[in-house]
Amino acid sequence: MEFFNSALGKNITFVRPAYFIINGIVGIPNVKYYYVFLLFVYIVSLLGNTAVMTVIILDHNLRTPKYIAVFNLAFVDVFANSALVPKFLDIFLFNHPYIPYNDCLAFLFFCFICLAMQALNLVALSYDRLMAILFPLHYHVKVTHRFMLSLIVFLWLFAITVTLTAVGLLTRLSFCASVVIKSYFCDHGPIYRLGCNDITPSHVIGSVLANVVLWFSLVFVLATYCAIAFALSKISTAQERVKAFKTCTAHLSLVAIYFLPLIFVYRFGGTVHPNIRILSLSLTTIILPMLNPIIYVLQTKEIRNSLRKLLKIRGQSKISAKK
Structure with missing residues (x-):
């Protein structure tokens, strides 16, 4: 972080607090039941995503470009909830x-x-x-293992770079007044707004994060499905259209679950009570990782078949061991 501070001059003194106070959820009766519910969600999410990753690793038929992305999503979900939920419970429940x-x-x-x-x-x-959908005959040529791995690595590097920049810019802020963060975790916006000096760089990078990561992703996904819908409209029979569309249902479910609550919060967040906003955001960020493996197990035929096969093999091995 020295790079960000040295660029501002050596004679600047920063007021950095020894600690922050997370004080996002206040005045809600029986809120501890909500925290216990989140603990249950975390455990289910951990087990479900670990199961999905295990199935993909063990079944060679699932080592395709698509399931590289599914494996990465499961890994991110485990990482996300493990980074957020234990600290969330420590802060509010304890x-x-x-x-x-x-x-x-x-x-x-x-x-x-x-x-x-x-x-x-x-x-x-x-x-x-x-x-x-668009290039079924050339899919394996256009979307290779190398391409998908390269895309995933690029996305990780991009996420790390923009997040590191956002955190680095926070280190140039002086906190000479309040140290109370009105959120359910160390949130970027509520932190930089506590700064006493120029918060413009942090505001800009926060806007870039929201627009590029959230809105660009949403626009790209919507444009993708517009192209898919156009391609499906040219398929001659309804049965083939339905069959092709079913390959997208799991992904569409994830998109709806992820983006709809966020759009609601960012569109109407200023008009609702802060507690409702915080509860909505926390539910979205914590429950989605629990739903991802459930959706893929229920809606993806390949994973269902792999689970059955692995459970059958495990059951047969136990029977053989008893003999």
Whole structure:
């Protein structure tokens, strides 16, 4: 972080607090039941996404470009909830709202990388579906293992770079007034608004993060499905159209679950109570990783078949061991 501060001059003194106070959810009766519910969600998410990753690793038939992106999504979901939920519960359920300055920035860094990758991974999956529908005969030539791995690595590097820049710019802020963060984690916007000096760079990078990661991802996905819908309209029989569309239903479900609550919060967030906004955002970011593996298991035939095959093999091995 020295780079960001040295660029401003050596004689500038920054007022950095020893800690921040997370104080996002206040005045809600019986809110501890909500935190216990989130603990249940976290456990289910951890088990479900681990199961999806295990199936993809063990079944050689699932080692395709599409399932490289699905594996990455499951990994991101485990990473995201593991970065967010334990600290969330420690802060609110066990009443430890004080978080050291450096720990808060690290907390922000890991949470924002995961949140960005959740959106960007949906872009990778939508591109995969676009190529599969538009170019079914050339799909394996256009979307190779190398291409998908390169795309995933690029998205990770992009998410890390923009998040590191956002966190780095926070280190040039002086916090000479309040240290109370009105959010459910070390959120970028509520932190930089506490700064006493020029917050313009942090505001700009925050806008870039929101527009590029959230809105660009949404526009890209919508444009992709417009192209898919146009391609499906040219298929001669309704049965073939339905069959082709079914390959997109799991991904479409994830897109709707991820983007619709966020659009609502960012569109009407200024007119609703802060507690409703925080609860909506926390539910979106925490419940989505639990739903992802459920959706893929229920709606993706290949994963269902792989699970049955693996469970059958495991059951047969247990019977053989007993004999």
